[in-house]
Amino acid sequence: MSEANSQTEKLLNDVAGLLKAREIVYRVTGENFNIFRILNVEEKEHFICEVLAELLSPSGSHYQGSLFLKPFVKDVLVLNIPDAEIDRARVYREYYTYQGRRIDIVIETANYFIAIEVKINAGDLNGQCMDYYEEAKQHCFDESNAKIVYLTPDGREPSPESSCGKEICVSFRKDIHEWLSSCLNFKEIEHAVPVREIMRQFLMTVESFTGIAEEENMEVKELIRKSPENLRAAFELKSGLVY
Secondary structure (H helix, E strand, O other): OOHHHHHHHHHHHHHHHHHHHHHHHHHHHOOOOOHHHHOOOOOOHHHHHHHHHHHHOOOOOOOOOOOOHHHHHHHHOOOOOOHHHHHOOEEEEEEEOOOOOEEEEEEEOOOOEEEEEEOOOOOOOOOHHHHHHHHHHHOOOOHHHEEEEEEEOOOOOOOOOOOOOOEEEEEHHHHHHHHHHHHOOOHHHOOOHHHHHHHHHHHHHHHHHHOHHHHHOOHHHHHHHOOHHHHHHHHHHHHHHHO
């Protein structure tokens, strides 16, 4: 056996060992069993919004009241709304505006109207955030309490054609990931197994479509980069598979 073939075989064995170890982790923890992945809805805005709105709603089927909404409002949106007001908030999905548009998620309190536009793969529509802002102002005595949240994987700003210039830009990658992670540590849901499990799977889904999961799963790439011999063996292997 040539030296090149020997190095390629060693690399394959090392990779197989890593994959086997990962398989054992999946078997023990069930970590790879994710309903979002099974249903192929990991990056579909409609399903992501449904789950997010349900978690945020004080009247949600999780029966945790405003437990998840409070840190979302205070830590993610950085809004100083009293707890008692948040407790009585109403959360809507696909809220119809006077212009005939549909806002993905709305959080409405006694004094605030918070419109959340979620963009994962879809592009902006002309005047979209501007129209939402005009809608929000109609529901507030104080216009400064009309809030537009623009939620994307990376926290980017809306296009100039859509923007009202007052958006709170939020990212799934950082803000939603940190919020979900902190909520999973709440003692109140320690025994609420279905709630905790869906939140955990939702967190993993966020990690998937924002690229966090790929970054955390670098064992094979690091193994290949470990030495010039491994890089050469990987190139030889790829050439053999392609040709």
